[in-house]
Amino acid sequence: MNTNVVEIAEDIFWVGGSDQEGGLHCNPYLLIDGDEAVLIDPGSVLDFDYVFENVCSIVPLAKIKYIVLHHQDPDLCASVPLFEQKGAVFEVVTHWRTQTIVKYYGIKSKYYSVNEHDFRLTLKSGRVLGFVQTPYLHFPGAIATYDYSSKTLFSSDLFGAFSYGWSLYAGEDYLEKMKTFHEHYMPSNDILRPVMEVFLGMDISMIAPQHGSIIRNNVTKYIKALRDLECGAFMAPLKKDLAKSGGYQLICSLVFKRYAAIFNKTEVLEAINDLDISFDQETLEISDYNYTGKVLWNLLFERFLARKGLQWLIVIEPFVKRLAEEYDISIPEVFITTLKRAEEEAVNLTNENVRLKEMNDKLNNSVREAQESLIKCPVTGLYNYQFFRNYLESELKDLLTEQFYQNPALILINTDNMAKIKFSYGDKEVDEVLKNIVYIINDLKDENTVLFRLQGASFACYLPHILKETAVEFAEKVRNEIAASNKFIEKITVSIGVISLEEIRDLDTYVNDPAEALYNIALMRVRLAKNMGMNIVCQSSSVETYQEELGRILVVDNDAMSIDVLKTFLESLNYQVFTANDGEQALEIAERQSLDLIISDVMIPKIDGFLVREKLLSQSHTKNIPFILISHLKNDDSVKRAMSLNIDHYLKKPFMLSELLGLVTNRVKGAAFL
Structure with missing residues (x-):
């Protein structure tokens, strides 16, 4: 067992192990900030011994103040009660939907609900961890964690990979491994794409996923790859002409490359060494073959099944289905006959297995009941x-x-x-x-x-x-x-x-x-x-x-064109809009009017946007007005100052009006019952 920890960034450590069997490798992380430590996705019961040993080799247990759980799956959070049993005292940082489920692991610690803390956790030093909502990827309450200090994104399941030849850092073949994982576990591109677009707008220097390998080079390439990935049971890829695209020669080459990424090139070559095909041993691209295309398409997977086993069919099935959809060809027969036979054999259980199945059904029912509780208020029992x-x-x-x-x-x-x-x-x-x-x-x-x-x-x-x-x-x-x-x-x-x-x-x-x-x-x-x-x-x-009566918004900017654009845009949506050209005028309007929201530039005359916010916070009747900051200026210092003033959102100009509309809607309409 490898118990050596690895410092992946300053005071951020990977504390996992490298001997896990199978293609799904789990990565827990430890972030240290002065006298506080944050453990991120600590792992399963199976991981606990070496994760505990690794953590304690870096910091005393008492230093762990927070454990972040990105979602509810046992592979990342089932070990939390074991840390409690060792005497650790911490708060569990998670989404309320995850909290509703993970309590069934027997967790006794206090919860820090990110929903109730503006999706941020501020450590004693002032270091801020932000939490990005990633709903239905692959759980309704899934989140990812962004460390503003190191610019590291702890991405949970996102950017994870199947990898039978694991390495801590992503290599050149990691993209295909990553795609395979997401084709299995992510619901659709419609859900994946908006989150990736959020990530593209963030300043990310490294991605640390829960599964697979850490991405520290060219992170934008991997984000764009998932943004454009077709996945899920309801995917509808664009139809392509097989002959014009390169025929069966092309799609079989793609299969070889995908297998090489998931397992390794040597195993692929062993599986196909006696087939009558010509190909480049380095790139695995087929140049010629002595079969019809359909025969080759079916023969490849029969050979992989015979030489490598059922797991090789299961792991690549979503990719093969997508190729079949794109090029309008039949799925290889072996997927239909073999997988169906495997399912029939699973049904033919012994009496003991039947009892185990009944126990499992009860567990699944409990999980379903717990998930149903997510749409009900736990206090009143009413639908939410x-x-x-x-x-x-x-x-x-x-x-x-x-x-x-x-x-x-x-x-x-x-x-x-x-x-x-x-x-x-x-x-x-x-x-x-x-x-x-x-x-x-x-x-x-x-x-x-x-x-x-x-x-x-x-x-x-x-x-x-x-x-x-x-x-x-x-x-x-x-x-x-x-x-x-x-x-x-x-x-x-x-x-x-x-x-x-x-x-x-x-x-x-x-x-x-x-x-x-x-x-x-x-x-x-x-x-x-x-x-x-x-x-x-x-x-x-x-x-x-x-x-109009629902929304009264003050826009503050010394740029007349910017004010005119925002005023016209918001009034077209029936909000009542007030405008100010400088900070003093903005404060006068805030005194006279009952405002639902203020949108202000930073660099305005007389009193800048930060000082306007400070003065509003000093008065009881204006301190709770939601405040959105907009500016061409946005750097580490200005972001830190904005956070110290509890400013709700900070947008850098130029921004998308659709993004601003979403923030306005949430703050104005949503504020009534909060």
């Missing part, structure tokens, strides 16, 4: 915000067409004084308040009304078919019952917004997205109810201009 938005979209999809006359209503309920409850009594009492609110609403609603838990202390009621007046009466009952209830530790009130589909039925603007319209109008009415003094049901407001 994301499920609610999907449900609302599904329900309203066809209701604005002429043949549907069903008239549903939506009620949004926001607790007025939950911040005080949390401050005075803590999170446990907040959970009790939420449970009691659900109890009261359930007692009042009928069986057709669906109740959801949204972000924060907010709820939604969907009433499938009801008169507007009746929906308002129900909302008033909810408001009065909650205000009069003695179930709470102190008096609780709610502000409520009510909207009926009939209000927008005749407005063509909303036909394409009635769910979004209904939700936003109800959200606006909740905010109006709060502005009118709280403990109020708001049932009316301007439907046509609801988006």
Whole structure:
């Protein structure tokens, strides 16, 4: 066993082992920063002995303050309880979706949810680790970690590889190994591409994946390779003409090269040494063969199966399927007959294996139940915000067409004084308040009304078919019952917004997205109810201009053209926009107006963008206004200063308006229930 640690960057160590069998090699990492150490993806139970030994050879166990878990799979996090048993005390840094699953490993440590900390972890020294969301690659809550100091991306499963000839650092053949891994495990290019585009916009000097090898040269090449990779069960590659592309000679050469990357060239040559083909022994490119193309295509894989075994078919199956799709040819017969036979043999289990299968089924059911819990609130048991938005979209999809006359209503309920409850009594009492609110609403609603838990202390009621007046009466009952209830530790009130589909039925603007319209109008009415003094049901407001009332944005820049572009762009989306040419003017507007967001350049006259943010933070009524910084200037010093001021986002000019729109939408619309 190789227990030698390797320093891959200053104070960043690979602490794995090199004797793992099979093609999937696991890489744990240790980052040391002064008196603190961060262990990243510590590994499985099988890895624990040598990972523990390697870690302790560098730092004492007490120095480990954080363990980062990028997703929930046992190969990277099942060893966490073993570190706990050795006496280590740390916080588990992960996404809330991962936290929901990994607790079933028996982890007892406290959790540091990246969702609740703006996807950042700041160490005592000021060193910042950023967390990039990589959803469904290959888990809904998957993340990657970026160390701003070393510019290292700890990428979890991304950039991993199958490698039967493993090396710590990626060699020239690593690209093909990496593609094979992603063809097996990643769902589709549609999901892979947006994350790769985020990585292309980052300053990354080294990629340290959980599997495979560390990429320290030309990282952009590997990012672009995954950005363009067709993968997943639903891939639809572009059709190519086989004859014009190089015929079976080409695709068989590609198979040779892929096998050589996954295993090694010597093993490939051993498998095909008696076939009647001519090829370059260095490049493995076929120059001639004495078969028909179809015969060669089938014969190759029969030979690999006979000489190397079933694993050689399994590992390359996604690649072969993609080639068959691209060139419109049949999948080699051996994949159909052999793999089918292997499946049939697996079904023909002994009695003991049947019992093992039943145990495994129970485990899978437990995992499915745990995954189902991801769409439910763990406190109230209600379906959560994301499920609610999907449900609302599904329900309203066809209701604005002429043949549907069903008239549903939506009620949004926001607790007025939950911040005080949390401050005075803590999170446990907040959970009790939420449970009691659900109890009261359930007692009042009928069986057709669906109740959801949204972000924060907010709820939604969907009433499938009801008169507007009746929906308002129900909302008033909810408001009065909650205000009069003695179930709470102190008096609780709610502000409520009510909207009926009939209000927008005749407005063509909303036909394409009635769910979004209904939700936003109800959200606006909740905010109006709060502005009118709280403990109020708001049932009316301007439907046509609801988006203007939802978003009040201040744009600060001394470049008149930049202001004009942003103002025109945001107003076209129905946001209300204020503008300022210097820092003093910006502060005056922030004093007078109730703003939802400020977008400011750094280099503005009189008071620069950083000082504007400082002055806003010094006042209670402006300190919580979300702040987006934009500038041609963006370097390490300016980023550090922005982070010290809790600036939400820092975009370098020129930026994409679509990116800014996403940030604006999240900060303005999403802020209402946070």
